[in-house]
Structure formats: structure tokens, C-alpha cells
Amino acid sequence: MIATTEVGLRAPELAFEALAPRPLSTPVRMGIQEHRALFGPMPLDLRPLVQALAATGLGGYGGAGVAAIRKWESAARDGAGGIAVANAAEGEPASAKDAAIWQTRPHLVLDGLEAAAVAIGAAESVVWVHGGDRETVHAIERAVGERGPGLVPVRVVHGPDRYVSGEHSAIVRALRGGAAVPRFRPTGARSWVGGAPVLVNNSETLARVALLARTGLAGHREAALVTVVDAGVRRVREVDAGDRYGDLRGASSPAAALVGGYGGRWHDWRELAERPLLGAQAPELGAGVVALLPEGVCGVCETARIADWMAAESARSCGPCRFGLPELADALDVLAARGRAGRAPARIGTLADLVDGRGACAHPDGVARMVRSALRVFGDDVTAHRAGRCLARTQASVLPLPRHGRAR
Ligand code: SF4
DSSP, X not given: OOEEEEEESSSSSOOOOOSSOOTTTOOSOOOHHHHHHHHOOOOSOOHHHHHHHHHHTOXXXXXXXXXXXXXXXXXXXXXXSOEEEEEOOOOOTTOOHHHHHHHHOHHHHHHHHHHHHHHHTOSEEEEEEETTOXXXXXXXXXXXXXXXXXXXXXXXXXXXXXXGGGSHXXXXXXXXXXXXXXXXXXXXXXXOOSSSOEEEEEHHHHHHHHHHHHHTGGGOOOEEEEEEEEXXXXXXXXXETTOBXXXXXXXXXXXXXEESSTXXXXXXXXXXXXXXXXXXXXXXXXXXXXXXXXXXXXXXXXXXXXXXXXXXXXXXXXXXXXXXXXXXHHHHHHHHHTSSOTTHHHHHHHHHHHHTTOSSSSHHHHHHHHHHHHHXXXXXXXXXXXXXXXXXXXXXXXSOOOSOOOOO
């Protein structure tokens, strides 16, 4: 059975509910005493952990798909004195897995962060979090305070509440004294360019590193946290190799799902339901979000709203974000509103091609990917909108989007 942690979308407080005891997702906050009693101490000899990381290829829980061991080896090659970072900045409005993990298992993440810092000879560790995410900030600061001094000092740094400020190059830039906006595409396993390494790992990756250190290869199993958005609620679920997309469905009857977050891909639910969640045959999980679009809700309108929000969230320092994304969002708005939309789909496809791969970071690529998949999955709706009609019962928004969008 899939384990669930439920996070209300509209209420600021978090409501947790236990369905099954699994290491990451039993929704009870573990203070340092409970953590040590359940998991025992983090092994001091990191060699077996490094071997297990290499054997499992564990990592990629933030969406970039890079194994943790490759990042650690790159950082270690660049010399001691750098920074090990736990990325707790959850820029995706649909995602709640970082919040859930920090509010229930903070010490597993901090154990993993300490192992990363020791492995690369870091001078300090940083937990990077959106400053406005008050519950998560509180959980992190409380956990850091509970542990006392460790092998490597830990600092909690509050970043701005922007989608792109959790991007690796934005974190690296901010920790080196600049603004928290992306400036480059991390190449391969390196999230930094020049200078001492700034090793950035996703929070879930670090928690699973800490579990692997205890279980070793023998006790390792493939699993991932997924935020399922369904009927106005985000549920964080821990899935494993045997689970299928159809297992995620709650009471609602989905027509489609956006997989991977707002820079992910739309899928027709009939094609998706029988597919596995994990493994080589699974669709890319990206940021670990599966947002369900109920039957009768307009996918064209939802796509237009997401593209609009994503255009507003860019740092607007490169051409594709300054000019391309707003134009793309405008074209989608025209299609969604069914006004003079005759040539809109071709224009939307052209604009998606123009922004893809042209920014300093991958933000526009994600928007292009999401929009192209919408044109395919909602093909009948697109045709209807071009003719001034809508096939859906409602054009209301069902996916979480913060209020701020582009200035009009
Ligand atoms: S592509 Fe967009 S988000 Fe990325 S650095 Fe350029 S302006 Fe910023």
C-alpha cells in the first residue's frame, strides 16, 4: 500500500495522516531522541555508504536525474573547503514533499547533509529554504538547534520565494554573495563553476542517503516521495517499484495528469494509469509531482494559467524569459479565451520551439515541454477553442497557483 502524508492546499497549516509505516512517510515529527531511537546513529565510516551509493545510483529526487555519487565525486575532485547544501526550497506550488520531509524526518536530511559535507571535505553546510515557507523554516531551525554542534557547522539560509531561486545556479550564486537568480546551466554533476565546490543535493536525496547508510545495499529498496494533487489537496505519498499511476487516484475521475511539476508533461490518464511510477518504463517524475486534472475541467485554460505564472516567475534576464515566455503565455491566453484563436496553436508551437534551450537556465525548457505536451493531450479541446467553443464543463482552476502573476 502507498503511504500518505496529506497537506492541505488552501489552509496554511499541514495535516498529516498515516496509512502505512514507511521510513520517510509516517507523518509524525521525529525529534532528535525519537530519530536516534528508531534509526540509530549515522555510521561514521563513510566508505560502505560511498560504495552503496555507487552501486545503487541513488539520487535525482530533485528532477535533474544526476546520481548523488557523481556529484560527490566531482566536488571531492575540486578540493576541500567548499559548501554542502541541502536544497529545501520548494518552488513548485504543486509540490509538498520537501515540506513533508522536513516537518517529519528533519534529522534524516541533516544526517545525509553531514555525510555529504564530510565526504567532500566541506568547510560548512547550508540548508537553503524559501524564507516565506514559515512552517518548514521553523522545522529546519528547530532540528538544527536540537542536534548541537556536529562534524561540520550548519547554517540555515532563507532564499527569496521565487520559483527559480531553488535552481542550483541561483543557490550557488547567492551563497557566493550574488542575487538568487540563475546564471548558468550546471554541467553534468557540477552545480558550480570555478572556485570551491558548492554541492547541492535535494532534501529527499539526502534523507535516502542517510537511510542507505544504515541499511546498506542489502536493505535498500527503490522508492520515491510523490506529491499528488487531487481535488484541492496535495498528498505526499511514498511509492515504490510495484506501484502504478492508477494507484494514486483518489475519489476523483481524472482525464489527464501533469507529471513532473509545472515544467513537466501532460499525459492522457487512459494512457498513464497502467504505467509504473518508478523504473526504466516510467514517465519522468521530475520534481515528483502528479497533478490530476478531473474530467470536465478545461486543460487548455489550466495550461494557459500555468504558463502565465511561469512567465512571471522567471528572472527575466535572458531573451527567452524576457520576451519569449510572455509572448507564449499571451498566445495561450488568446486560445483559452477563444478569441481570434485561429492561428494560435501554430504560433504557440513556434514560440515553444524558440524559447527551448535558449535560456541561461532550463526554466524556459520546462515551460516549452509542458505547453507542447498540452497541445498533444488536449488536441480536441484546442480544436474546439480555435472554433470559439469549449468542450469542458468548467474553465475553473483546480491546480495550485499563488496569486501573483504577470502584471497586465
Ligand atoms: S532562462 Fe529565464 S529564469 Fe533562466 S536565467 Fe535566463 S531569465 Fe532567468
